Amino acid sequence: MTDSEKLDLLLSEMHDMKSGMHDMKSGMHDMKSEIHDMKKDIYSLKYQLVRSTAELKTMDEAILNEVERVHGILDKHKADKSVHTA
Numbered sequence: 001m002t003d004s005e006k007l008d009l010l011l012s013e014m015h016d017m018k019s020g021m022h023d024m025k026s027g028m029h030d031m032k033s034e035i036h037d038m039k040k041d042i043y044s045l046k047y048q049l050v051r052s053t054a055e056l057k058t059m060d061e062a063i064l065n066e067v068e069r070v071h072g073i074l075d076k077h078k079a080d081k082s083v084h085t086a
Contacts, residue, residue, distance in 0.1 A: 001009075077083065
């Protein structure tokens with residue numbers, strides 16, 4: 001193999017390596033974009049979870065308040081001997 005052929009082979013290999021590196025950079029850029037999108041989705045899900053949890057706590061509190069109110073009514077009814085004749 002002549003020096004010129006060796007040089008051409010080396011240049012061809014370098015060109016292939018450069019092309020491969022360009023493809024890798026492009027893939028990394030796509031991956032960074034996907035990771036960024038995933039982070040935005042995770043943030044959105046966390047926000048929805050916090051909001052849903054707050055709504056559930058509010059509903060729980062309302063239900064417990066109603067249960068307390070009904071128990072109060074029942075306790076008053078039990079204590080009123082004039083309504084129980086048996």
